[in-house]
Amino acid sequence: MKSHASSTLLEVRDLEVSFQGIETVTVLSGISFSIRESETLALVGETGCGKSVVAHTIMHLLPPESRVKGAVEFKGKNLLGLNEKEMTKIRGKEIAIIFQDPSLALNPVYSIGHQLAEPLRVHQKEKKKAALSRAAIALKCMSFENFSECINYYPSWCSGGMNQRFLIAASTMLNPALLIADEPSKGLDKKCVAELETELKKLKVERKTSLLLISHDLGFVQRLANRIAVMYAGEIIELADSSSVFEKPLHPYTRGLLNSLPEKGFIPIPGFSPPLNSPPLGCRFHPRCPLREKYCIQVHPELKEIDGRAVRCFLYP
Amino acid sequence: MFSISLRADHLSKTYGTGLLSRGRCIFREVSFEIKPGTTFGLMGPSGEGKTTLGRVIAGIEKPTEGTVYYNGSPLSGIKKTVHAAFRRRVQIMFQDPSDAFNPRKTIGNSVSEVLALFKVLGTEHASKTREMLMTIGLPEEVFFRYPSQLSGGQLQRLALGRILLLEPEYIVLDEPTSALDVSVQAQILHMLKKVQAEKNIGYLLISHDEVVIRFMSESCGLLENGRLKIIN
Numbered sequence: 163m164k165s166h167a168s169s170t171l172l173e174v175r176d177l178e179v180s181f182q183g184i185e186t187v188t189v190l191s192g193i194s195f196s197i198r199e200s201e202t203l204a205l206v207g208e209t210g211c212g213k214s215v216v217a218h219t220i221m222h223l224l225p226p227e228s229r230v231k232g233a234v235e236f237k238g239k240n241l242l243g244l245n246e247k248e249m250t251k252i253r254g255k256e257i258a259i260i261f262q263d264p265s266l267a268l269n270p271v272y273s274i275g276h277q278l279a280e281p282l283r284v285h286q287k288e289k290k291k292a293a294l295s296r297a298a299i300a301l302k303c304m305s306f307e308n309f310s311e312c313i314n315y316y317p318s319w320c321s322g323g324m325n326q327r328f329l330i331a332a333s334t335m336l337n338p339a340l341l342i343a344d345e346p347s348k349g350l351d352k353k354c355v356a357e358l359e360t361e362l363k364k365l366k367v368e369r370k371t372s373l374l375l376i377s378h379d380l381g382f383v384q385r386l387a388n389r390i391a392v393m394y395a396g397e398i399i400e401l402a403d404s405s406s407v408f409e410k411p412l413h414p415y416t417r418g419l420l421n422s423l424p425e426k427g428f429i430p431i432p433g434f435s436p437p438l439n440s441p442p443l444g445c446r447f448h449p450r451c452p453l454r455e456k457y458c459i460q461v462h463p464e465l466k467e468i469d470g471r472a473v474r475c476f477l478y479p
Numbered sequence: 480m481f482s483i484s485l486r487a488d489h490l491s492k493t494y495g496t497g498l499l500s501r502g503r504c505i506f507r508e509v510s511f512e513i514k515p516g517t518t519f520g521l522m523g524p525s526g527e528g529k530t531t532l533g534r535v536i537a538g539i540e541k542p543t544e545g546t547v548y549y550n551g552s553p554l555s556g557i558k559k560t561v562h563a564a565f566r567r568r569v570q571i572m573f574q575d576p577s578d579a580f581n582p583r584k585t586i587g588n589s590v591s592e593v594l595a596l597f598k599v600l601g602t603e604h605a606s607k608t609r610e611m612l613m614t615i616g617l618p619e620e621v622f623f624r625y626p627s628q629l630s631g632g633q634l635q636r637l638a639l640g641r642i643l644l645l646e647p648e649y650i651v652l653d654e655p656t657s658a659l660d661v662s663v664q665a666q667i668l669h670m671l672k673k674v675q676a677e678k679n680i681g682y683l684l685i686s687h688d689e690v691v692i693r694f695m696s697e698s699c700g701l702l703e704n705g706r707l708k709i710i711n
Contacts, residue, residue, distance in 0.1 A: 208660050208662055208663065209630065209631055209659075209660050209663075210630060351524060351525045351687055352687070353524075378660045378661060379661075380661060418662065419661065419662055421665075422661050422662040422664070422665035422666075423661055424688075424690035424691070424694070425690075427694075428664070428665040428668050428669065428694055429665060430662065430665035430666040430669055431662050431665075431666075434630065434632065434633065435630070
């Protein structure tokens with residue numbers, strides 16, 4: 163039992179998140195996955211399927227009108243039961259997050275050095291000077307040659323790719339056990355994405371950081387992830403090793419998603435993903451599914467495990 | 480020589496010229512031609528002036544040197560009324576669909592505003608918008624929604640639909656799919672091709688994604704260091 167606990171870093175079980183407004187919208191339902199040490203799990207899916215909500219739930223960053231059920235266990239501790247004070251100690255130190263837009267995530271009125279030194283000063287109570295010199299070393303590791311100058315830069319002086327690397331440096335400053343990267347490649351051009359990839363790979367090898375990668379860029383995911391969870395309309399519909407998802411996708415949606423890649427000639431999936439306030443009855447993908455049967459419309463499929471992978475479809479009994 | 484095409488002739492654009500500064504040259508001596516029903520792809524790294532070139536072609540900005548020829552006649556030094564007609568025929572579609580619609584207006588209002596601006600009779604509004612929705616494949620109920628209630632793909636379809644109401648001959652597509660997911664990107668690209676085949680529209684497709692350009696266009700150019708290199 164103990165060996166199992168040490169190998170699994172984060173375990174999410176039957177997570178259900180809903181937002182309460184004029185009507186209650188269930189954004190996530192039945193989300194279960196786990197991340198082992200120094201493993202990369204990728205969450206992929208269309209915009210609005212709830213990928214970022216998963217990340218925000220783990221980090222306790224959801225708005226107050228949200229209701230969360232289920233369990234999020236990090237190193238054997240249930241994060242959902244913690245209060246804000248206890249969570250502050252974990253957030254940034256044990257679990258760090260890189261947000262979507264690098265230029266929005268950095269504070270425009272503080273220098274890069276100040277923002278990089280902040281986690282050290284907050285969590286480890288270091289003096290300003292010592293923290294700044296450690297920030298410079300961190301930048302050196304991020305392959306900035308003029309690292310002592312970069313300390314005095316402001317986010318608006320730098321390109322998107324540079325800001326993204328500053329953010330990675332800031333979030334990995336305290337050697338977190340788990341790094342959540344929410345669409346890190348969005349809005350970056352090809353050269354910057356390649357740089358980002360090398361940084362993340364280096365992190366995995368050198369510091370044994372586990373990574374929860376959220377992205378819709380499938381090429382990027384393929385190069386980085388060990389396992390992939392495909393999400394559709396607030397549910398995980400397929401969870402498998404990276405290679406088997408790309409070589410032998412099981413769920414019709416995963417197949418459609420792969421077919422719409424440039425390499426396969428941009429073959430689109432017909433229709434739109436359903437609004438989360440009124441998901442269709444039965445399988446949530448059935449209105450767009452080319453292989454639907456009568457019972458797909460009536461019965462909601464469960465996530466079933468076959469040969470070490472899981473899929474939510476009646477095609478695989 | 481008279482020809483039905485949209486032609487850029489030795490265009491140059493320099494920003495920030497004044498008494499004291501010589502300005503920064505964005506691109507110089509750029510020439511290419513778009514024929515109706517074909518696509519010219521424009522690619523290049525970010526910050527090389529692709530969007531500025533698109534804006535010059537669409538008549539939103541004036542070139543520092545050179546001229547844009549629309550069906551054989553130059554666009555510089557023409558009357559405002561003539562220019563207005565050109566503006567209707569050459570449209571531009573922007574990168575981020577969520578910025579293209581007024582967040583305080585319903586989609587229906589945003590769309591009919593365009594028809595009113597171009598003095599289309601009120602009696603024709605309903606038939607025109609219905610035909611447009613058929614082309615872009617959306618239900619009529621989207622007209623009662625606000626932009627925030629629709630997905631990026633749906634908004635980008637509506638942005639194209641709103642442009643199609645004006646019956647353009649050429650459309651400048653400025654990174655039409657870079658803000659969208661792969662699956663939605665495929666949908667939009669196929670729709671653009673379908674619309675082009677039906678209505679014989681010429682596209683200037685601006686993208687940093689080479690695969691998208693290859694998939695869509697007959698000829699293309701690479702804008703790098705201020706120069707355009709034509710690749711067939």
